[in-house]
Amino acid sequence: MDSWKSYIKNYQNYLKIERSLSANTITNYSFDLQRLCEFLSEKGISETPLSISDETVKQFIYEVSKQVNARSQARMISGLKSFFNYLLFEDYRKTNPMDLLEAPRLGRKLPDTLSIEDIDRLIGAIKNENDDTNDYKLSVRNKSMLETLYGCGLRVSELVTLRLSDLFFDEGFIRVTGKGNKQRFVPIGPHTQKYIEIFLTERNKLSIPKGHEDTLYLNRRGKGLTRAMVFTIIKNLAVEINLQKSISPHTFRHSFATHLLENGADLRSIQLMLGHESITTTEIYVHLDRKHLTQVMRNFHPRR
Structure with a gap:
C-alpha cells in the first residue's frame, strides 16, 4: 500500500496548495481514499492507483453502498472521481475508472430553519455562567456567538476563525474567511455589533497565550474555540428549551437566509x-416558504 500512501500525500498537497481547499474538506477526501485502501487490503487486491480497474472500483462502491446512505455514497463517488481526475491531470493515468459510475440521484434536502421566536428562546436560555478563576462570563460569549451566527449567516468554521482584525464596525462590515480561504465582507447590524462589543469587555479579562491574541472567540483558557464546542453549546440549549428539532450551528445560517428572503431580500444579495x-x-x-412565494406573486405580478 506504499504506492497509495505516496499518491494520496501528493493529492493532499494538490488540494491544499493548488485548489486551496479547507483542512476539513481534505480530511473528508482522504477518508474516502483510506476506505478504498482498506477494502483492497481486505480483499487481497494488489492494484495500485495507476492500475486499479473500473471493475474493482465498482465492487468497492457496491460494498460501501450496503453500509452508508445515498448522500454519503454520492459524496464518496465525487471524492474518488476527484482523486483519479488529479492522476489524469498529472499524466499518471490515461483513464478515470470512475467515469462510468453514476452517483445515486438525491432529492434536494431542504434545510431546517428556526423561527425568530425559537432563536430568541435559545439565546434567552443562556445562563449567566462564570469561570471562577477569572470571572470570564461564558454566557456573554455564547450570546455574542449565536447573535453573530444568525446576524451574519456564518458557517461555524467561519465563526471560530473570526479575528479582532476582521471587525470593521465603523464601516458596518466584518471580514469572513470562507471555504477555500476565500474572503468576503458581510454587513453587520447594530444589534449584533452591540453583543460583540459587550463580549469584548469580558474577553479583556482573559490571559491570552501567544498566537491567540487576534482570535475573537476564546475558551476560558484564552485559546480558540473548536467547532465541536459550538455544536455542543447549541445542542444543550435546544434541550434546555425542549426544542423538538435537531439543530446545529448551520441552522442559524439557514434561518438567516430564509428570513432575509421572506422579508424581501433578493437572491443575489443573499x-x-x-x-x-x-x-x-x-x-x-426559495423552496422553503411557499406562503412567501404566493405573497410575492400577489404583490408583483401584473395580472394579480
Missing part, C-alpha cells in the same frame, strides 16, 4: 452574504 460560489446553492431557500 448569495454574496453567504459566500455561495453558485447562485444555484442559494436557490434552495
Whole structure:
C-alpha cells in the first residue's frame, strides 16, 4: 500500500496548495481514499492507483453502498472521481475508472430553519455562567456567538476563525474567511455589533497565550474555540428549551437566509452574504416558504 500512501500525500498537497481547499474538506477526501485502501487490503487486491480497474472500483462502491446512505455514497463517488481526475491531470493515468459510475440521484434536502421566536428562546436560555478563576462570563460569549451566527449567516468554521482584525464596525462590515480561504465582507447590524462589543469587555479579562491574541472567540483558557464546542453549546440549549428539532450551528445560517428572503431580500444579495460560489446553492431557500412565494406573486405580478 506504499504506492497509495505516496499518491494520496501528493493529492493532499494538490488540494491544499493548488485548489486551496479547507483542512476539513481534505480530511473528508482522504477518508474516502483510506476506505478504498482498506477494502483492497481486505480483499487481497494488489492494484495500485495507476492500475486499479473500473471493475474493482465498482465492487468497492457496491460494498460501501450496503453500509452508508445515498448522500454519503454520492459524496464518496465525487471524492474518488476527484482523486483519479488529479492522476489524469498529472499524466499518471490515461483513464478515470470512475467515469462510468453514476452517483445515486438525491432529492434536494431542504434545510431546517428556526423561527425568530425559537432563536430568541435559545439565546434567552443562556445562563449567566462564570469561570471562577477569572470571572470570564461564558454566557456573554455564547450570546455574542449565536447573535453573530444568525446576524451574519456564518458557517461555524467561519465563526471560530473570526479575528479582532476582521471587525470593521465603523464601516458596518466584518471580514469572513470562507471555504477555500476565500474572503468576503458581510454587513453587520447594530444589534449584533452591540453583543460583540459587550463580549469584548469580558474577553479583556482573559490571559491570552501567544498566537491567540487576534482570535475573537476564546475558551476560558484564552485559546480558540473548536467547532465541536459550538455544536455542543447549541445542542444543550435546544434541550434546555425542549426544542423538538435537531439543530446545529448551520441552522442559524439557514434561518438567516430564509428570513432575509421572506422579508424581501433578493437572491443575489443573499448569495454574496453567504459566500455561495453558485447562485444555484442559494436557490434552495426559495423552496422553503411557499406562503412567501404566493405573497410575492400577489404583490408583483401584473395580472394579480
